[in-house]
Amino acid sequence: MYGSYSGRRRKSVLVTAVGAVGAALLLAGCSSSSDGDGGEETNRPPVKQQPKGSDPYWVNPEGNAAKQVATYAKEGDDEKADLITKIAEQPTAEWIGPENAEAQAKGYTEAAEKADRDALLVLYNIPHRDCGQFSKGGAADGNAYRAWVDEIAKGIGDRPATVILEPDAVLHLVQNCTPEEFHEERYDLLKGAIKRLKQQPKAKVYLDAGNAGWKTPDALFEPLQWAGIADADGFSVNVSNFQTTEASKEFGKKLSPKVGNKPFVIDTSRNGNGPYTEGDPEENWCNPPGRALGEKPTTKTGDPLVDAFLWIKRPGESDGDCKGGPKAGEWYEEYALELARNAK
Numbered sequence: 001m002y003g004s005y006s007g008r009r010r011k012s013v014l015v016t017a018v019g020a021v022g023a024a025l026l027l028a029g030c031s032s033s034s035d036g037d038g039g040e041e042t043n044r045p046p047v048k049q050q051p052k053g054s055d056p057y058w059v060n061p062e063g064n065a066a067k068q069v070a071t072y073a074k075e076g077d078d079e080k081a082d083l084i085t086k087i088a089e090q091p092t093a094e095w096i097g098p099e100n101a102e103a104q105a106k107g108y109t110e111a112a113e114k115a116d117r118d119a120l121l122v123l124y125n126i127p128h129r130d131c132g133q134f135s136k137g138g139a140a141d142g143n144a145y146r147a148w149v150d151e152i153a154k155g156i157g158d159r160p161a162t163v164i165l166e167p168d169a170v171l172h173l174v175q176n177c178t179p180e181e182f183h184e185e186r187y188d189l190l191k192g193a194i195k196r197l198k199q200q201p202k203a204k205v206y207l208d209a210g211n212a213g214w215k216t217p218d219a220l221f222e223p224l225q226w227a228g229i230a231d232a233d234g235f236s237v238n239v240s241n242f243q244t245t246e247a248s249k250e251f252g253k254k255l256s257p258k259v260g261n262k263p264f265v266i267d268t269s270r271n272g273n274g275p276y277t278e279g280d281p282e283e284n285w286c287n288p289p290g291r292a293l294g295e296k297p298t299t300k301t302g303d304p305l306v307d308a309f310l311w312i313k314r315p316g317e318s319d320g321d322c323k324g325g326p327k328a329g330e331w332y333e334e335y336a337l338e339l340a341r342n343a344k
Contacts (some may be wrong), residue, residue: 044073047088049115057091058112059114064331065316069108083340091297092311095122105155118160120336126169131177142185149193162201165313167239170223171210189229206265209235212243212251221258234263240313241283242275256305268294269311286322288310292342315339
């Protein structure tokens with residue numbers, strides 16, 4: 001199922017957030033050194049923010065890509081440094097882990113605000129997540145999830161933040177791979193999460209709506225309504241997936257009129273060459289070869305229904321231990337280089 005492919009990749013970004021986050025580290029990221037490890041200085045300038053008018057989201061100067069650039073620069077490998085700079089210089093989403101959620105949200109949003117940019121956050125902790133596949137897990141129960149969302153909302157405070165809410169959570173209900181007994185609770189949790197997050201004055205919330213590989217968006221509009229789309233700012237499509245931007249636009253435009261003409265955002269992080277269609281369809285989601293970075297993040301999409309192209313999936317982080325890659329969430333140097341080399 002297409003919806004589960006993107007869900008199984010989700011762990012690649014979630015694990016990184018869980019292990020690395022701390023408010024002090026994130027705040028220190030606003031003034032990163034050029035070498036990334038406190039060692040010998042290089043002549044390569046530090047990662048800078050993109051122009052706010054077209055790309056208002058925060059570039060984390062302490063991200064994996066930025067550290068890889070610093071390593072290449074120190075080694076004198078300018079060719080590879082230039083390639084990975086294509087990733088390091090763009091804003092990517094920060095996935096909030098289950099522990100110390102308030103500190104994570106506060107750290108990311110404070111660092112972004114200090115740089116005069118908006119934080120881009122992903123919440124991916126719904127109970128019974130990912131239909132029991134590679135990114136299975138999530139909060140222990142509904143009360144734990146509500147408490148986690150409340151922590152994040154407190155951490156955001158009155159700072160600007162765009163939140164992508166629970167990739168694949170609604171789609172998996174439609175596909176019936178999430179047991180029926182959990183459906184009502186999940187709808188309630190999503191609706192409650194939107195309401196809680198929207199209490200923060202500068203928070204925008206996009207409820208995830210799957211991807212263009214799901215051929216019948218008509219099956220999604222009622223579930224999205226049950227999940228509280230009316231109170232959200234819009235919906236997201238193609239999170240961690242490889243569907244083309246044009247296909248994603250078509251998908252979103254079919255869905256939008258059925259959910260109150262809500263706008264949407266598209267994950268373009270790795271869709272430059274579209275989906276991988278060779279080999280075992282059950283493995284096409286995991287580190288597929290020949291993929292490329294897609295359109296750079298921007299709010300200047302040229303389409304009034306498309307609020308932004310975003311890099312929600314963090315390019316260069318492994319989908320899992322397949323096709324020679326490390327375990328999910330670890331930096332995959334060779335794959336990052338391939339994505340950058342293939343970028344148009």
